[in-house]
Amino acid sequence: MITEALYQNYLTLLLDGNRRECARIVQQLLGRDIEIKTLYADLFQKSLYEVGRLWEFNRISVAKEHLVTAITEGLLNLVYPRLFERAVSDSGNDRKVVISCAANEFHQVGGKMVADIFELNGWDSQFLGANTPVDQMLSHIQEEKPDLVGLSVSVYFNMPALKAGLAAIRGNFQHLDIFVGGQAFNWGGTEITKQYSGTAYVPSLDRLTPLIAA
Amino acid sequence: MKETREQAAYSYVTRQSQDLLFVLSGDGRILEANESARSLTGCRENDTAFSDLVVDFTGTFNIADMVKAPGGPHLLNIKTAAGLPQSYDFYFEQIQNRTLGFGRLDAREMAHMQKQLLSLNQELNNLTRRLHKQNAELARLNQEKNQFLGMAAHDLRKPIGLILTYSEFLLDEAARDLDTEHQNFLSTIHNRSLFMKNLVDDFLDVSAIEARRFDLDLQPADMPKVLSQSLEINRLQAQKKGVMLEVDMGACPGPAVIDAAKIEQAVTNLVCNAIDYSREGDTVRVRLFCRQDHLIFSVEDNGPGMSRQDMEKLFTPFGRTRTKKTAGEKSTGLGLLITHKIITAHNGTLHVESAPDRGTTITVKLPVIKQFETPTE
Numbered sequence: 001m002i003t004e005a006l007y008q009n010y011l012t013l014l015l016d017g018n019r020r021e022c023a024r025i026v027q028q029l030l031g032r033d034i035e036i037k038t039l040y041a042d043l044f045q046k047s048l049y050e051v052g053r054l055w056e057f058n059r060i061s062v063a064k065e066h067l068v069t070a071i072t073e074g075l076l077n078l079v080y081p082r083l084f085e086r087a088v089s090d091s092g093n094d095r096k097v098v099i100s101c102a103a104n105e106f107h108q109v110g111g112k113m114v115a116d117i118f119e120l121n122g123w124d125s126q127f128l129g130a131n132t133p134v135d136q137m138l139s140h141i142q143e144e145k146p147d148l149v150g151l152s153v154s155v156y157f158n159m160p161a162l163k164a165g166l167a168a169i170r171g172n173f174q175h176l177d178i179f180v181g182g183q184a185f186n187w188g189g190t191e192i193t194k195q196y197s198g199t200a201y202v203p204s205l206d207r208l209t210p211l212i213a214a
Numbered sequence: 215m216k217e218t219r220e221q222a223a224y225s226y227v228t229r230q231s232q233d234l235l236f237v238l239s240g241d242g243r244i245l246e247a248n249e250s251a252r253s254l255t256g257c258r259e260n261d262t263a264f265s266d267l268v269v270d271f272t273g274t275f276n277i278a279d280m281v282k283a284p285g286g287p288h289l290l291n292i293k294t295a296a297g298l299p300q301s302y303d304f305y306f307e308q309i310q311n312r313t314l315g316f317g318r319l320d321a322r323e324m325a326h327m328q329k330q331l332l333s334l335n336q337e338l339n340n341l342t343r344r345l346h347k348q349n350a351e352l353a354r355l356n357q358e359k360n361q362f363l364g365m366a367a368h369d370l371r372k373p374i375g376l377i378l379t380y381s382e383f384l385l386d387e388a389a390r391d392l393d394t395e396h397q398n399f400l401s402t403i404h405n406r407s408l409f410m411k412n413l414v415d416d417f418l419d420v421s422a423i424e425a426r427r428f429d430l431d432l433q434p435a436d437m438p439k440v441l442s443q444s445l446e447i448n449r450l451q452a453q454k455k456g457v458m459l460e461v462d463m464g465a466c467p468g469p470a471v472i473d474a475a476k477i478e479q480a481v482t483n484l485v486c487n488a489i490d491y492s493r494e495g496d497t498v499r500v501r502l503f504c505r506q507d508h509l510i511f512s513v514e515d516n517g518p519g520m521s522r523q524d525m526e527k528l529f530t531p532f533g534r535t536r537t538k539k540t541a542g543e544k545s546t547g548l549g550l551l552i553t554h555k556i557i558t559a560h561n562g563t564l565h566v567e568s569a570p571d572r573g574t575t576i577t578v579k580l581p582v583i584k585q586f587e588t589p590t591e
Binding site: 063066070073074076077080081083084085087088106108112119127129130131 | 328329332333335336337339340342343346347349350351353354
């Protein structure tokens with residue numbers, strides 16, 4: 001449903017900061033009853049990864065990268081009525097996941113999309129947002145007792161903060177399954193999962209399926 | 215070499231720098247502006263006064279004072295071509311009979327603001343996500359509640375019907391064997407059962423509306439006849455209360471394609487409501503006429519009327535709560551909601567005119583005339 005031409009058009013509009021036209025494309029796709037996972041993976045994730053790459057290679061400014069992210073987050077809001085309607089009407093599986101961004105990580109849209117995919121598959125997904133302090137994350141886990149925790153990191157320089165988060169979770173909840181992901185791993189760092197037992201690396205939205213089904 | 219460096223610096227400042235540069239005449243006109251200043255403000259050299267670019271709420275801006283004042287920067291809000299004013303730190307230098315004005319953005323402040331805006335936007339988006347999630351959950355709970363309400367109402371209908379029928383039998387056949395007190399007991403049982411039956415019927419209707427199972431059985435029907443049948447029940451009610459029911463029915467060119475039973479229910483509800491809010495001796499006026507493509511039906515009373523605030527809640531469940539019915543009549547509070555649904559399901563509209571102490575007129579407009587001529591089967 002998302003052709004290369006449509007994607008390129010969307011990406012151009014996104015980089016131009018043309019929020020309305022981007023919204024029109026998304027509304028049209030929703031009107032054609034596109035699968036939400038496809039919309040997330042083939043339009044939102046793909047374009048954000050490309051924009052992130054352009055920023056990392058100094059092709060666009062940080063302000064533009066922030067603008068693109070803010071537009072994409074706004075577009076997610078267009079999907080939510082349908083996403084949650086479906087998520088709630090399908091019988092839930094009584095499983096809970098907490099998704100959080102590493103401390104100092106201000107990019108949250110990737111983590112939020114992951115939370116949405118879980119929600120769509122019957123999980124109760126709780127998204128804690130960007131730059132979540134470790135103590136706040138721990139107390140939320142303590143309170144909600146999730147089956148799974150996901151940590152997102154978009155900027156490679158925030159890897160130490162991710163590590164600190166993992167250490168804190170493992171130190172307090174020895175048997176809790178954890179997964180990590182985000183664009184930061186494009187620069188390496190997947191070996192981090194070997195340092196903490198029960199921790200998996202998920203490279204993309206498509207690869208969430210085994211975790212969701214587990 | 216020195217000249218080349220100066221030229222390079224001058225070229226950078228005039229063409230590429232994001233800072234603003236203005237060269238001003240003695241009377242404050244802009245003689246020259248760098249590319250950044252021109253594109254930001256839309257100013258024209260030799261034409262625009264610098265003071266015209268400054269947002270000056272107090273009317274005290276004076277360029278000469280700023281030039282004389284030692285140090286700097288001077289915080290000035292500059293009007294931009296994009297519409298939003300932008301704050302710049304300005305430094306002024308007097309060179310011979312010209313004034314140079316340099317404006318620069320506070321990068322730290324901008325970075326701080328950017329971070330705050332991003333955080334606020336993220337928080338707002340996260341709250342929106344939670345709101346959507348909770349809305350979906352509430353919609354599900356509401357659906358469950360409606361299912362439960364529908365089941366309960368359905369199960370109650372039969373026993374209430376039996377109580378109503380048997381109390382009617384007893385009133386008809388055994389009342390003469392009872393003393394007055396026991397007859398009153400029986401009447402109360404009968405009246406309360408009737409109220410409960412109406413309540414249960416309304417609940418079933420609302421439950422169907424909420425579950426979006428409100429189907430119409432559209433058939434050609436004679437609208438004046440439907441109206442007359444509806445008014446049978448209302449005539450008795452009006453008579454008991456001493457309210458005059460004035461009916462004015464114009465001619466209609468043929469049958470209307472409607473769900474007659476539901477339209478009858480809507481008419482009865484509206485007229486019943488008008489009588490409920492009328493005092494003894496008042497008149498309720500009912501009119502039916504055809505105009506162009508529409509069938510128009512109105513009910514007018516001289517009751518206590520409603521404020522605008524009450525009117526807004528009129529077609530919501532239990533919406534009409536402020537004004538009291540004149541004889542303390544009981545109602546389910548769902549009648550007007552059901553009426554509204556019946557009319558809108560027929561692609562019709564309801565218009566309410568009312569004011570406190572000036573009565574109420576509800577006008578129903580049904581687009582049914584076009585269908586008169588073609589009862590095609």
